[in-house]
Amino acid sequence: MQPDEVTFSNPVLAFCFDACKHRKERNMSLPKAGVTTRGIGFELERLRTKAQLTLQDVGKGLGVSASTISRLENGKRQPTPEEVSAMLAVIGVIGPERNRLLDRARGGDGSGLVEASNPTVQSRTYLNFETRATVITDFELMLIPGLAQTPEYAYAIISAIQVDEEESSIEVRVGRRMARQAILARRRPPELNLILTEAALRLPIGGPGVMTRQLRHLVDLAGRANTTIRVIPADVVGHAGLLGQFVILDFANDKPVVHVEDRTTGLFLDEPARVALYRLTVEKLAAVALDEEDSVRLMKSIAREFDGE
Structure with missing residues (x-):
């Protein structure tokens, strides 16, 4: 047999x-x-x-x-x-x-997956990809990426955008987001590459105190060997990321995946041509972003501004 x-x-x-x-x-x-x-x-x-x-x-x-x-x-x-x-x-x-x-x-x-009508499955699928990734490249247009958020910043964001949820559901979401960050404390954490805009750093989500602590947390993350943070300064008014946020997830033994999300839909892509287009977008964004040292310097400066308010 x-x-x-x-x-x-x-x-x-x-x-x-x-x-x-x-x-x-x-x-x-x-x-x-x-x-x-x-x-x-x-x-x-x-x-x-x-x-x-x-x-x-x-x-x-x-x-x-x-x-x-x-x-x-x-x-x-x-x-x-x-x-x-x-x-x-x-x-x-x-x-x-x-x-x-x-x-x-x-x-x-x-070759592609859209979870338009089931956000729970969408989130679960993304989490499975994220926990298996060896390199995570995250571009955010107006927010701090979830893996880099403090609990109070996450609470302020989720409270603002989840218009149809009760307080208890928001707290559960915050807990799940914080639990995701455990991958950064692993013995072999993924390489984390974040590209942010200065506008996201200056948006006073939760108030000056919340933003001060959030920015200082970003500075601490930037000091880790596995993390790079690049900031696109405010004087770059036009750039390749204006259409919105996305994440590229790379794996040791599997094809890379791009994740694009809006309020009700999560799109997962692994077609080589589409992935290549998002990698080119990252290259274009990196070309206009500050280097790591200047990005940290800018984050510290903005934190001091919030702290002084």
Whole structure:
């Protein structure tokens, strides 16, 4: 018997994996692994862990090896809808969550992912990418990036932009944002490259005291070996970032991903041409930004101005 041959008796699961087997026998090409694939894998891993099942448990239920399940969860190849359906059946996932994941598995070639109607899944997908990244390059037009925010600055920002949430929900969001910063304290933290505008540094979010402490926190971050902060000065009135913020996430063994977000939609891109366009944008922004030393000098100066108010 082959390692990945199905041996379970459940007729639904047998049908699902039999369909996948015949597809391979007919030499039908499976979709390339991409950002959608990795997002599906993150969700499958989360649901399996939530069900307190091991890779071996799911593999046994499907009659395949644990390494096969691991490859699907790690996004090494895109799972077919039949495979996703079978895995969800073993894990015990039904209802809307099952339908959502199956829709994503049927949704295309794996090269892009938009979570327009489910901000919770969008945030979870981004967090999974962020925690795995080895290099994070974040450009922000009017705000301080989340990984560099103090709790009180984060609270002021979230209170302002989350127009439909209660106080308790805002506090939960702040806690989650602060928890994300744990990656910066790892033994091998990611390389963090931040590009900000002077306008963002001068916007008095939360008041002078909040901004003074936020700016001093940025100065402290800039002193870390793994972090660079570059500021685009106010006299550069036109630059390549005027369309808004974005993040480029690089990985040790996977393709880079670009994340672009607005109020209701998060867009994840990994097509080489699009990623290259965002890298070129970073180059253009870096060309007009102050160097690291002058950026720190400017942040200290603005902090003193706020502190003196």
